[in-house]
Amino acid sequence: MRSGLQLQRTRRRWRLNRIGGGVLVWISFVIIALYLLMALFPTWFYAYDPFAIDALSPLQAPSFKHIFGTDEYGRDIYSRIVDGARDTIFIGLGSAILAMIIGVPLGLIAGYYRGKADSVISLIVDGTLSFPSMLLAILVVSAWKPSAITLIVVIALVNFPRFTMIVRGNVLSLREREYVMAARLSGLSNSRIMFAEILPNCVTPIIVQASLLVGNAIVIETGLSYLGLGLQPPDPSWGGMLTSAQSYIYIAPWYSAAPGLAILLAVFAVNILGDYLSDKMDVRRRME
Amino acid sequence: MYTMMLNKLLRAVLIIFLISIVIFFAVRMAPGDPVMTVLGAIGNNPEKVELLRNQMGLNDPLFVQYFRWIGGVLRGDFGVSMISGKPVLEIIMSRIGASIELIIAAILIGLVIAVPIGIIASTRPGKLLDKICTTISILGMSTPVFLIGLLMITLFAVQWQWLPASGYVAWSEDAGMHVKLLIMPATALGIFEAAVFFRFVRNGMLDVMREPFMETARAKGLSPFAIFVKHGFRNTLLTFMTVLGLEIGILVSGTVIVEQVFSWTGIGWLVLNSVSTRDYTLLQGTVLFVSAAVVIINLLLNLLYAFLDPRVKTHGGRG
Amino acid sequence: MPETTQQIVLKLEGISKTYHTGRLGSGTSLKAVQDVNLEIRRGEIFGIVGESGCGKSTVAKMVAQLLPQTSGTIYLEQEPVELRDRKKLHEYRKKVQMVFQDPYSSLNPKKTIRQSVLMPLRSLYGMSGREADARFERMMELVGLPKRLHEAYPHEMSGGQLQRAAIARALIVDPLVLIADEPIAALDVSIQSQVLNLMSDLQREIGLTILFISHDLRVVEQFTDRTAIMYLGNVVEVGETKQLFRYPDHPYTRALIRSIPRLDSDGEGHFEVLEGEVPSLYNIPQGCPFHTRCAFRTDRCLSVKPLLQPVGGEERHVACHHPLHHEAQTSGADAG
Numbered sequence: 056m057r058s059g060l061q062l063q064r065t066r067r068r069w070r071l072n073r074i075g076g077g078v079l080v081w082i083s084f085v086i087i088a089l090y091l092l093m094a095l096f097p098t099w100f101y102a103y104d105p106f107a108i109d110a111l112s113p114l115q116a117p118s119f120k121h122i123f124g125t126d127e128y129g130r131d132i133y134s135r136i137v138d139g140a141r142d143t144i145f146i147g148l149g150s151a152i153l154a155m156i157i158g159v160p161l162g163l164i165a166g167y168y169r170g171k172a173d174s175v176i177s178l179i180v181d182g183t184l185s186f187p188s189m190l191l192a193i194l195v196v197s198a199w200k201p202s203a204i205t206l207i208v209v210i211a212l213v214n215f216p217r218f219t220m221i222v223r224g225n226v227l228s229l230r231e232r233e234y235v236m237a238a239r240l241s242g243l244s245n246s247r248i249m250f251a252e253i254l255p256n257c258v259t260p261i262i263v264q265a266s267l268l269v270g271n272a273i274v275i276e277t278g279l280s281y282l283g284l285g286l287q288p289p290d291p292s293w294g295g296m297l298t299s300a301q302s303y304i305y306i307a308p309w310y311s312a313a314p315g316l317a318i319l320l321a322v323f324a325v326n327i328l329g330d331y332l333s334d335k336m337d338v339r340r341r342m343e
Numbered sequence: 344m345y346t347m348m349l350n351k352l353l354r355a356v357l358i359i360f361l362i363s364i365v366i367f368f369a370v371r372m373a374p375g376d377p378v379m380t381v382l383g384a385i386g387n388n389p390e391k392v393e394l395l396r397n398q399m400g401l402n403d404p405l406f407v408q409y410f411r412w413i414g415g416v417l418r419g420d421f422g423v424s425m426i427s428g429k430p431v432l433e434i435i436m437s438r439i440g441a442s443i444e445l446i447i448a449a450i451l452i453g454l455v456i457a458v459p460i461g462i463i464a465s466t467r468p469g470k471l472l473d474k475i476c477t478t479i480s481i482l483g484m485s486t487p488v489f490l491i492g493l494l495m496i497t498l499f500a501v502q503w504q505w506l507p508a509s510g511y512v513a514w515s516e517d518a519g520m521h522v523k524l525l526i527m528p529a530t531a532l533g534i535f536e537a538a539v540f541f542r543f544v545r546n547g548m549l550d551v552m553r554e555p556f557m558e559t560a561r562a563k564g565l566s567p568f569a570i571f572v573k574h575g576f577r578n579t580l581l582t583f584m585t586v587l588g589l590e591i592g593i594l595v596s597g598t599v600i601v602e603q604v605f606s607w608t609g610i611g612w613l614v615l616n617s618v619s620t621r622d623y624t625l626l627q628g629t630v631l632f633v634s635a636a637v638v639i640i641n642l643l644l645n646l647l648y649a650f651l652d653p654r655v656k657t658h659g660g661r662g
Numbered sequence: 663m664p665e666t667t668q669q670i671v672l673k674l675e676g677i678s679k680t681y682h683t684g685r686l687g688s689g690t691s692l693k694a695v696q697d698v699n700l701e702i703r704r705g706e707i708f709g710i711v712g713e714s715g716c717g718k719s720t721v722a723k724m725v726a727q728l729l730p731q732t733s734g735t736i737y738l739e740q741e742p743v744e745l746r747d748r749k750k751l752h753e754y755r756k757k758v759q760m761v762f763q764d765p766y767s768s769l770n771p772k773k774t775i776r777q778s779v780l781m782p783l784r785s786l787y788g789m790s791g792r793e794a795d796a797r798f799e800r801m802m803e804l805v806g807l808p809k810r811l812h813e814a815y816p817h818e819m820s821g822g823q824l825q826r827a828a829i830a831r832a833l834i835v836d837p838l839v840l841i842a843d844e845p846i847a848a849l850d851v852s853i854q855s856q857v858l859n860l861m862s863d864l865q866r867e868i869g870l871t872i873l874f875i876s877h878d879l880r881v882v883e884q885f886t887d888r889t890a891i892m893y894l895g896n897v898v899e900v901g902e903t904k905q906l907f908r909y910p911d912h913p914y915t916r917a918l919i920r921s922i923p924r925l926d927s928d929g930e931g932h933f934e935v936l937e938g939e940v941p942s943l944y945n946i947p948q949g950c951p952f953h954t955r956c957a958f959r960t961d962r963c964l965s966v967k968p969l970l971q972p973v974g975g976e977e978r979h980v981a982c983h984h985p986l987h988h989e990a991q992t993s994g995a996d997a998g
Contacts, residue, residue: 079478178358178361181358182362184592185358185592185637185638185641186365186592186637187592187595187596187634187637188592188593188596189595189596189597189599189600190595190614190630190633190634191365193599193614193615193618193630194627194630197618197626198369198370198372232767232768233762233763233764233768234767234768234778236723236726236728237760237762237769237778237781237831238770238781239728240726240755240782240832241755241781241782241785241786242752242785242786243781243785247785255770255772256771274485274487277487278487278489278600281487281489281600282600282615283619284618294489297489297493300493301493304496304497304501304508305501308497308501308502311493311494311497315490315493318487318490319485319490323482325485326484326485327481330481
C-alpha cells in the first residue's frame, strides 16, 4: 500500500532529476527549439535566398561564404536546410498529433469496453503493425500525389497503433481503479468517464510515446523524400537533398553532410528527449 | 495448446486478408488510369483505351476486380506485369533471394555487434560505460539507414576506395564481387538493428543477473561472458525471438531503403521500381507477397516461442 | 422495536453472479455469489462478513449497480430496480452511494477534492454554482475536512482525509443507503476508529442506512446492528449482531468468531483456527458448501444444500441442517 509520505518522496525525486538532467538533454532541448524557430521563422536564419540559382558557382565546397557549400544549381545548402526544416518538422509533429487523435480514442475504447470492441481494434492494430511501415507508406504515397497532407496521413496511419496499444494497456488497469467506479456511481456517461476521468491519467505515457513518434515520423518522411516519394522539388527537403548528394558523391562528397546532419540531429534530439521523459516520468521503470 | 495455435493461425489469415484489401484499394482508388501505363504515348486514342479497359476487366466494379485478383493469388497467380508482361510471381521469385540474403546477413552483423556490447553494458548498469553504450544505441536507432549507408559509401567507396559503391552481381557470376557488394548494405542495416538488439541483450542480462542463482555463479567467479553462455543465452534467445518478430517488419522497411541506396536489386528495389514505372499489378503483387511473408514469419516465430517457453504452454493448457 | 426501524429500504431477492471463463461455452463457470436474499432496514448498519473471496464485495458492487447481477432482483423501497433504463439508474444512484476500500485510488489524482466531491451533484442533479458550493462546504464540515484541503489534490492528503473526502462525495447527493466496502481496511489503525466514528455519527444524525462490508469481525461486532455471514458466495447466517456473536447457529459463524484473538481472564491470548482449506469457487462442494470443513456434518449435509431459514424467531436466519443453538423450525428435527 502506498503511503502519502512515499508519494511525496517520489515527487521530490522527480523534481530533483528534472533540474539535474544531463547535458545531453539540454542540448536536445536547444536543438529542438532551434528547429522549431527555423520552421516558424525561416527568414531569421537565411543566409541567402534558398531558391536563388547561381549558375556560376555550382557544387562549391563549404567556405565562409557558404558554410555548407552550394548544390548543383549553386544554391546555398545551408539556407535550403533551413527552408526544408518547415516541412520535416511540421510533418513530424502533424503526423504524431494525427496518430494520437486516431490511436488514443481507439485505445480508450478497447481498454474500457474490452470484449468485442477490443478484439476488433486489436485486429486492426496487429494488422497495421505487421504491415511493414515503409511498404504501406510507399504504396499510398505512390498512388496518391505526395503532398504534406498525404504524408501526414500516411505516417499517422503507420504509427497510430503504438498509441492504441499504450493507452489500451493503461486503461485496462485504470478502469479497475476505484475513482472510475466512483465516477460511474456519480452517473457519468461512459464517454465522460473515458475522456474526463481516465484519459487525464494516461497523459504521461501518451506524451512519451508522442515524442518518440515524432522522431519516427521524421525518419519515415526523410526516407520517403530520399526515395523521391516525398515533397517534390523545387521545395527543398532534407531527404531529397541527400538523393542529389548521392549523385554527386564522387565530385562533392561533403554535399551530404549538411542534410545528413540535419536529419540525424533532429531525430537524435527528439529520441533523447523521449528517452529522458520516459525515464523521468517513470513509465519504463514501473514496467521493469 | 492446439486451440491457441489454431486461433493464431486464423488471426494471421484474417490479417493477411485485411492487408490485401488495403493494398488493392489504396492502389486502385488512386487518381490516374492504369491503362495509360500500358499504352504510354498512344494512350490518347479513346477507342484503344476503352478496348484495353474492357480486356483488362477495368470496367467491372472494383470489388469484382478485387475478388478476381485475390482469387488468382490464392491459386498462386499474382497476375502479369503491366510493363514486361511476365508473371508477377516469377519476377518476385527472381528477386527474393537477394533480399533474404541481405536480411540474414544484417541480423548476423547486428548480433555480432550487439551481444558483446550488451553483455559489457549489463555488468555495471547505470555506470558510465553503460550510459555511453545506451546513448550510442539511441544514436544508432536515431540514424536512418540511408544516412548510415551514405556515410559508408562516402568513407569506404569514395574516400578509401576499399569497396564498390553500389550494385548487384549474382553469386554465380562473380562470387567475390557478390560478397564485396553485400558487405556495405548488410552492415548498414546491421548497425541499425544492433542498436535495437543491444537493448534487449542488456535488459535480458540484467534480468538474469537478478535471479537468485546468480549469487553462486558470481561467487564461483564466472566472467560475464560465461554467465551469458550458461544462463543468459536461453533467456535471451526467447526475448530475441520476440524482438525479431517485432523487428521483421522494420527490417523489411529498412531493406527497401538500403536496397535503393546500394542498388541491391532485391525485392525492395523491385517495389520502388514498379512505383516509378507505375506497374500497378507488379506493385500490389509484390507488396502483398512481402506483407504476407512478414505475417507468416511472425506466426511461425510465435508458435516456435510457444514450444520453447514452458510458461506459454501452461497458460494455453495442453489441449 | 419501533416501527420506523422495521421499514425495509433495500431488499435483495435471489441475487447471483456467475462468471463464465473459457471460450465457446466449453469453459468453466465461477459462481461468485449464489442466491443471496437480504433485507436491509431503514437507518440500520448492516454488516456483511466473510473471508476474502466469499463474494461480499461482489454483493456490494451489485447492490451499487457497478456490476450487473446474473439473476435476481434488487428492490429499493419496494420498487424493483431497472438497470437498463439510464434515467432510472440515475434515480437509483441518487439514493444508493458507495465508499471504497482504497482511499488512495478512490479519488481521481488529477482532480481537486472540490471537483471530485461535487461530481455526483453535478451529474446526477445538474447542480452547480452557489447552491452546490454551499452544499459542498456543509459536507466538508460534516466529515471534518478543514478549508485548506478543499482545493487540495489527493496526493497532498493522508489516507484518513481521503476517506473522509470519499464519504463526503458519496453523501453529497443525500442518499438513503451508503455501501461501505472495507472502508477502513487500508487505513492506519489509529485512523480506523476515527472513520468508523464518523460513519456511526452520520448514521445517527442523518438517519443513513449503511451496508458495511468487512472481513474484520471485531469491527463488525462493535459497529453493526445486524450481520450476514457469507461463505463461498452464500449467505450462511443472518441475525442481530450481538445475539449472533454470542450464540452463533452456523458452525462456520462459530468458527469465525472463535478465530478472533481474544484476551482471556488469565491474560493469555486464545484463538482457534478453522481447519482445512477454502474450496475453490470453480468447484463448490455439493450439498452444504461448508461440509468439507464442518465438524458436525452428516450424510444429509453432503447431498442436500441447506436453505436460509428462520430459527428461534424471525430475527435469526441460518442455512444449516444442524443449527448449534436453536432448533431448526421448518426443516424439523435433524436426521443425523
